[in-house]
Amino acid sequence: MTPLTRIQMVVHLQTVELFAHCTAEQVVRIAGIARQKVLRQGEKIYSVNDAAEALFSVVAGEVVLDNRGGEQRCISSGSTFGVREILAGRLRAEDAVASAEGIALEIEADDFFDLLSNNIEIVKALFRQLMSPSTKDLPASALQPTPSLSPRGGPSP
Secondary structure: OOOOOHHHHHHHHHHOHHHOOOOHHHHHHHHHHEEEEEEOOOOEEEOOOOOOOEEEEEEEEEEEEEOOOOOEEEEEOOOEEOHHHHHHOOOOOOEEEEEEEEEEEEEEHHHHHHHHHOOHHHHHHHHHHHOOOOOOOOOHHHHOOOOOEOOOOOEOO
8 A cells, every 4th residue: 555645644634523623734733643554454453451552543444443342333434443542541442453454544642642732722623523412433421420549549439
């Protein structure tokens, strides 16, 4: 597969729901930190309990997300995955396996947070999208608070 040009990355990211409220200039900045990842059928992208080090957007091909509890989701072109764990600072909750040959854009968490720390308008655009009822990558349950641990290790009151 030939590498994507920067303009191809920008055009793709403009179609991604997660970045729907970003301006063209903001999407160019996001594309600047994205890198192409070739997907090979059967390749494990990450596993349950892996550190969340990147988020992904499928350009071509398909990825299956499996929570090992009988629930699977198929992610295809234009969709993102791995966003929830990056934003929440959690370990991966699903296995991600390429079910077809393709390409994804990978955005490293550190690069993403560096970009966000210097671009409050991108942060605002992402919040507008994440709070939208149509967001596919983040089910409503993902927006519910999770129990935190008290300093003694038990659930918070």
